[in-house]
Amino acid sequence: MTKRMESENSANIFTLSGLAEASDYSLLDNLTQDPDATADGVDFYPRQVFSGHYVPVKPTPIADPIYVAHSPQFFSELGLDESLAKTDEFKRLFSGDISNVSAPMRAVGWATGYALSIFGNEYTDQCPFKTGNGYGDGRAVSVFEGVLNGQRWEMQLKGGGPTPYCRGADGRAVLRSSVREFLAQEHMHSLGIPTSRSLSLFTSQSETVDRPWYSEGSRSDNPDIMVSNPVAITTRVAPSFLRVGQLELFGRRARANEHPNAMSELEILVLHVIDREYNEQIAADLPLADKVLALATEFQDRLTSLVTHWLRVGYCQGNFNSDNCAVGGFTLDYGPFGFCEYFEPYFQPWTGGGRHFSFFNQPLAAEKNFESFCSALKPLLQSESAELDKLERIEGEFSSVMQAKVSAMWASKLGMQTFDSELFNQLLALMMKSHVDYTIFFRELSNIPSDFSELAPCFYAQTTEELEQEWSLWLASWRQLLNPALSHEQRVNQMKKVNPKYTWREWLIVPAYEQAKMGDFSLINELQDILAKPYDEQTEAIENKYYQLRPLEFFAAGGVSHYSCSS
Numbered sequence: 001m002t003k004r005m006e007s008e009n010s011a012n013i014f015t016l017s018g019l020a021e022a023s024d025y026s027l028l029d030n031l032t033q034d035p036d037a038t039a040d041g042v043d044f045y046p047r048q049v050f051s052g053h054y055v056p057v058k059p060t061p062i063a064d065p066i067y068v069a070h071s072p073q074f075f076s077e078l079g080l081d082e083s084l085a086k087t088d089e090f091k092r093l094f095s096g097d098i099s100n101v102s103a104p105m106r107a108v109g110w111a112t113g114y115a116l117s118i119f120g121n122e123y124t125d126q127c128p129f130k131t132g133n134g135y136g137d138g139r140a141v142s143v144f145e146g147v148l149n150g151q152r153w154e155m156q157l158k159g160g161g162p163t164p165y166c167r168g169a170d171g172r173a174v175l176r177s178s179v180r181e182f183l184a185q186e187h188m189h190s191l192g193i194p195t196s197r198s199l200s201l202f203t204s205q206s207e208t209v210d211r212p213w214y215s216e217g218s219r220s221d222n223p224d225i226m227v228s229n230p231v232a233i234t235t236r237v238a239p240s241f242l243r244v245g246q247l248e249l250f251g252r253r254a255r256a257n258e259h260p261n262a263m264s265e266l267e268i269l270v271l272h273v274i275d276r277e278y279n280e281q282i283a284a285d286l287p288l289a290d291k292v293l294a295l296a297t298e299f300q301d302r303l304t305s306l307v308t309h310w311l312r313v314g315y316c317q318g319n320f321n322s323d324n325c326a327v328g329g330f331t332l333d334y335g336p337f338g339f340c341e342y343f344e345p346y347f348q349p350w351t352g353g354g355r356h357f358s359f360f361n362q363p364l365a366a367e368k369n370f371e372s373f374c375s376a377l378k379p380l381l382q383s384e385s386a387e388l389d390k391l392e393r394i395e396g397e398f399s400s401v402m403q404a405k406v407s408a409m410w411a412s413k414l415g416m417q418t419f420d421s422e423l424f425n426q427l428l429a430l431m432m433k434s435h436v437d438y439t440i441f442f443r444e445l446s447n448i449p450s451d452f453s454e455l456a457p458c459f460y461a462q463t464t465e466e467l468e469q470e471w472s473l474w475l476a477s478w479r480q481l482l483n484p485a486l487s488h489e490q491r492v493n494q495m496k497k498v499n500p501k502y503t504w505r506e507w508l509i510v511p512a513y514e515q516a517k518m519g520d521f522s523l524i525n526e527l528q529d530i531l532a533k534p535y536d537e538q539t540e541a542i543e544n545k546y547y548q549l550r551p552l553e554f555f556a557a558g559g560v561s562h563y564s565c566s567s
Helices: 016-023 026-030 070-078 081-084 088-094 176-189 244-256 262-276 287-315 359-381 386-395 399-411 423-432 437-445 451-459 465-480 488-496 506-517 520-531 540-546
Strands: 053-059 065-070 107-110 116-118 121-124 140-148 151-158 198-215 225-238
Touching: 016 088, 026 140, 026 262, 053 262, 065 070, 065 081, 065 088, 065 176, 065 520, 070 081, 070 088, 070 176, 070 198, 081 088, 116 244, 116 359, 176 198, 176 225, 176 506, 176 520, 244 359, 262 287, 287 359, 287 386, 287 399, 359 386, 359 399, 359 540, 386 399, 386 488, 423 465, 437 488, 451 465, 506 520
Parallel strands: none
Antiparallel strands: 053 107, 065 198, 107 140, 116 121, 140 151, 151 225, 198 225
């Protein structure tokens, strides 16, 4: 796949020419370009893309860019010196101007097409041509692929302007959604959850776009006003941005034999996925059928682990379509996401998401995406019935693998050696009756309370005497099931490693992007620091501000408790 050995050099990179030296474009060099694409990447209007894995496209720079933030931790991991983040050349590139990059870096980016399945059902209506040939990266343009500190990364500009997949939109992201994605990706990494990462965030001092949003104090489900927003570009970084929806697109074409190269394009893409995301797990010399089966097994393992982590920390993807599901098994596309504060099993932050993508339904949503994934692979095994049967068995095992991991996770959150379903179901009922905060409850429980009163910080409503008695009985039963081989201190430390203290609270994020609109980025920096240490005890001042129940005025508040997908 690569043109050069993966570099082991961890010396800091101080210039963009140093970054360019690390470039290595496996996707562009090994996959097929859209034959109808322009050579210069000037390809900004909706059109059908009938074949090829990617379209060369230039990002559109934002006007008058200004630096907002970068991720110091991620810079260090990449071997980039922090001084680079505030240079003019860095600002130019990561605000969308790639015209003057140093060789061997390329002066044209790329966008990819993918298909859409919602909860396992195939759709084409979201494509403006109703064919599925116009659906893909509408405002995300990749501009770099290379090897940094021995690991392969792809850098993508979110809000980088229109592509052939833009469906008539402007290709821009607003500052609000960009701040959210920038902060959320690094917070998820700090929680120990596989995710795309945040490199940098720039906003425009003069360019704005209008988007529907919520008026101050609105309790409407959907946006009720149009708001002028500064545009922004956040650079997100991942080993690849290959998605289940991408495999689906080529699987559908192969299944329907849409063109003479359809099966070949599917096979090339699957082998590229293995090379990019699973080369350490899947041997290069295996026959194709064995590689396909190994890929299904490995992806099942990663996807079930990922969603288990989401449940552990209260994260809800909101819109877990197949095109928002990375084949590398990490969190991707922070659009209408949210973190559960007030505990509700079917918490759903996105007004358009429905119950099928709600908090506790995420394992089932993941299973539907895995079915779409397996369906995309099946054309490659159509002449090998035994291997096709094996793939279908792997597909059918998803729910049992998922359940086993989720049960083990709940046992871990509760500090128990084994999962007790009866005790857990009693707990869920109590949590709902008592109106608890999800994160605060499990963090306070990590102190192994001897009395119900020690859980007081997690309740949104006053408890009754009857409820307090129920809690006392439950706590007594729970304490009897704690690991007897551990001391009290060891149990507390173990539980606090899986139950974070600090979480994403939307009502504390809103002021950060509102202040950023006025040119004040200090709260973004403050949140970066706090969310980077979610399991740690922090200062009393931080605890008083960030380890708190959601104030009543933010319940049912548009843009806080719920939001549309507009960004």
